[in-house]
Amino acid sequence: MASVRKLSLSRQQTISLLRFGSRWRCGRVISPLILKNNLSSLVKTGRGGRSSFSGNHVTIFGSTGFLGRYVVNRLGRMGTSMMLPYRGDELDTRHLKLMGDLGQIEFRRFSLRDEQSVKEMVRYSSIVVNLIGREFNTWHFKMDEAMGEGARTIARACREAGVKQFIHVSALNASGDSPSAFLRAKAAGEAAVLEEFPDATIMQPSWIYGREDRFFNYYANLKILPFPFAGVPFLDRGLKTVKRPVFVVDVATAIFNAIHNDETVGQVYELAGPKEYILFDLVEYLYQVLRRPFKPYSLPRPLYNLVAFAFENSPFDPYLTRDILIRQHLSDQLKAGVPGLEDLNVKPTAVEEAALGILRRHRDALHYNETIDELHAP
Incomplete structure (x- = not known):
């Protein structure tokens, strides 16, 4: 009898094989397996949609917030595999479960103060989006902790994991000498992100x-x-x-378009109405x-x-x-001269x-x- 060779697969490779099998049964034509961390594990051909696989595995920090639900919904409609870390009660995520097909969205608890926890969230991702924001201080997190040092922790984890693209959402008027503590914290977060991940894409929306x-x-x-x-x-x-307020759907669409456009890497965008x-x-x-x-x-x-x-x-x-x-x-x-929504086809x-x-x-x-x-x- 011929000897049987044991095949040892990583978690990402196992997920890829399972996806391959499910798509083959559905009669879809799929390209060969790609086993690089910074590339998609499967590249779909033909028509996309909610039940397809877009080829991207995206981690979205801050997905339970106001902007987060719109970004998740937009990506879910195109069959994006998503990791959604959350810190609060699990009921805070229940409205997001319906925004993707079965098995496309994974929820995991994490701590922004625990760097190892953050690394686990981005370990298998090709794209990471940071939407974390806090308009006021709380007992658990101050604004500069959440949007300054927290942004640095995420950016460092992305760099060490070999993430292909990192999108960081800041704010219009963010400045280190702003009279607003929120805008000073956002400016500190931008500087920290660019220090740890120089090719990050920075989004600066006005009041959404x-x-x-x-x-x-x-x-x-x-x-x-x-x-x-x-x-x-x-x-x-x-x-x-x-004021130049911007519609939340426009901001979510801009982030979605940036994910699918390699020319946005390392750019800063001002998103205003x-x-x-x-x-x-x-x-x-x-x-x-x-x-x-x-x-x-x-x-x-x-x-x-x-x-x-x-x-x-x-x-x-x-x-x-x-x-x-x-x-x-x-x-x-x-x-003057800073690209905006129109440059992202919005x-x-x-x-x-x-x-x-x-x-x-x-x-x-x-x-x-x-x-x-x-x-x-x-």
Whole structure:
């Protein structure tokens, strides 16, 4: 009898063989096995889709957040195999399970402070996306820990694992001398990432809006303010602040397109909306969409900071902190010559095109089904 030779396979090779067998039974034509860590284990030919394999294994840090669900959904529709690390309760990930086909999404607990844990998350990945962000300090993580040293830990792990592409999401206006602690932490994270992984792709979105945001929903929820604070408070009536908010779907699409474009490696992209809005005019338009009376008033900065401090120290996640207040009234500034959404083949969505779908649920029943055809753009 001929001797039987025992075949020892790594975890990634085993997964690749299983995928090969399942696709062969489905009658798909697949290229030969590729066993390099920084390349896909299988390259599909023909038409793609949710039940196919795109050829990429992507780790997404921060997938349970606001932007994360849109990025996961976009990648899942193209059959991307994903590793989604999470830190909180497992119920925080349940809405993500339906965004990919069976076996395409893997969830694993990790600790951002444990470098070995982070290395395990990127060990078999060809692409890594870092979406981790924190708008306020918590008992467990300060902003500079999560977005500064945490970004460094992830970038170092990616470099040591031989990751092909690393996409890091920062913020527009990030600067080491910014009055906002959030923007200073984002700037420190950018510098740390480029130091550890020089070919990283940096995304700098302006304030992102969408159904789960903390921008439009903040102003929509101001109706709960008691007297004498009822209305919409501003600093300087919001007339000195210029905003270029960007739609969350556009940002997720930009990240998706960057993954499939090798020319984005080592580039910095500023992701902003197509129009500039005075903050006062923007919020006035939102209240027109909401079908509510717009009652703006100015608060002195010390008094507004006192209100923000009270929200900061509540037992719940605050919609307003002193740092958020600074960023709310900080104008968005784009640098000349820096590529943006159009360079990633994304047509930016104006606020007027998306506002109704986001804010309709905040309307009273009497006005719920009304259109916005008669409204004037800000």
